[in-house]
Amino acid sequence: MQHLFLTAPIAQKLWKHFASCAGISIEGVQLQQLITSWWDRPGHCKEKQILKAIPAIILWELWKRRNARKYGKEDWMEILTTLSIYKPTLYYRIVYWEKPAVGWVKCNTDGACRGNPGQSSYGFSIRDNRGDIIYAEAQTIGDATNMEAEIMGVLKAMQFCDTHKFQKIILETDSLTLKHMLLKQWRVPWSQVENIEDIKRNISRKQVQIRHIFGKLISSQTI
Incomplete structure (x- = not known):
């Protein structure tokens, strides 16, 4: 070799x-x-x-x-x-942020990392059926990976929803990997098992739809 x-x-x-x-x-x-x-x-x-x-x-x-x-x-x-x-085939689609139905809230989460691992942060926003912001939060979490930052964003968002008694939630993340882990379709890294289990327990007490979206929540358009 x-x-x-x-x-x-x-x-x-x-x-x-x-x-x-x-x-x-x-x-x-x-x-x-x-x-x-x-x-x-x-x-x-x-x-x-x-x-x-x-x-x-x-x-x-x-x-x-x-x-x-x-x-x-x-x-x-x-x-x-x-x-x-060789000429690659390019695809594109317009990404819109859609309002949730009456009685539901929509939670968009995101995580970012400079270096992977490196200085990281998470953010999430929660909006009502009119598209109005109910709450938004962003924090740095020190050195972490992209996935750790994405997971922390969802964990903090679900904890906020739990505290404020939101029971019908549409959770949108741009991490397809995280979506599959939350739906028990992909295995969870051992270092993040505890956080993922916390999220799953939180979700199990609510009506939660988990969706994968394209683009960042801060640049999405609303319809």
Whole structure:
């Protein structure tokens, strides 16, 4: 594996090409150490996501090249040709904020993180059937991940609804992962089991519709 993915001439050439752009040395390191150095490379949030993805892309392309040479499949030139003529299909949709029915409130939650993990905050707003704000809250929570911030936003919102006796709630989140966890469709990270269980117990005492939405609540339009 070390030879195929790191010390072979084509692997060395590929790693050096990208590592030189990122300021990473590949000399005298094992494959695991090299990948970790990419993951730990400092940078702002978007840069770090790219740095974390590049090793996986390189390894995947080296593996495909190995299989292509062994089994006579497509080679690098075919891949480059395919990429050069590829045009992604773009989709768009208009996102509206819709008023809840009479007797219901709508709760929009959000979480944000600078660094993932990094300085994080959550926010939520609650509106009535006329679209008027009943309450809104935002707080920083220190170092956390994006998911931890999203979960905290829902937890605080449900606690507020519990305190103020709101029983019919439409909960909207832009985290599809969080929606699936709350609906017991996806497994919950062990570090967040307690918070998720608190939310589920709170929801079980109310009529709650959990929805995934596109876009942020602060930029939504109302109809």
